[in-house]
Amino acid sequence: MTTAHGARASNRDALLDALERIISEGSVHDVTLDGVAARAGITKGGLIYHFKSKEMLLHALVERMRMRLDAHCVDPDMSPRLALRKFLIARIHYAFALSAQEKKVMANLLAAASSYPALMAPVKAMYEGGVEGLARVEGTAGLALSVWTALDGFVLLEMLGVRHFSAAEKEQMKAHLLLQVEQGIGLED
The missing domain is CATH 1.10.357 (Tetracycline Repressor; domain 2)
Known part of the structure; x- marks a missing residue:
């Protein structure tokens, strides 16, 4: 169970890292859930497990x-x-x-x-x-x-x-x- 939780936490961080890179290279308008998932090497379903929307993803990065x-x-x-x-x-x-x-x-x-x-x-x-x-x-x-x-x-x-x-x-x-x-x-x- 710890491994799965650790993998989830690292997936969350990988998604936020990918989001941060996308925003630093362009703008928030360039952000799509598909793009963030692909950049992080995670499925869109994996992204949605952590963040249900673009706004939730952006909010998590600010936090x-x-x-x-x-x-x-x-x-x-x-x-x-x-x-x-x-x-x-x-x-x-x-x-x-x-x-x-x-x-x-x-x-x-x-x-x-x-x-x-x-x-x-x-x-x-x-x-x-x-x-x-x-x-x-x-x-x-x-x-x-x-x-x-x-x-x-x-x-x-x-x-x-x-x-x-x-x-x-x-x-x-x-x-x-x-x-x-x-x-x-x-x-x-």
Whole structure:
């Protein structure tokens, strides 16, 4: 039974990997259930076992991306102050390390949200949870919201091709944001 479950889980991941590649090479409009199944080397029935529709498939990819970010940035075992500091520092590093392919997938998923508004649910949940976390650390909400918003603005500008920052500009922004967090949220608990 474990083998079958493991195979199902790996099929699910293979389908999401295939979807991500298709979106990074084109757009969400290029996505078909048949195409994703073929790209993953899985039957359409195997795909439908995991995802009943294109929207469910896209939603699962957005959720997986959110979970990756959380795994990189969130540490529930730390005190609220140290967890917030770690979260912001990790988010800074994450935002400045996104590849062009990752930004293209994000841009295409954002565009798809106009046709599939439910794709925004995991993103909204991430923000709601983040804001609740900020409320637990006295005196840091302004700094944390400013850093978070600056990072999202930076990623959005690059993701949409509005502004591409030079390596020097990115290093300067990253260093400044890290300094703000390190000075504004000390290690003391």
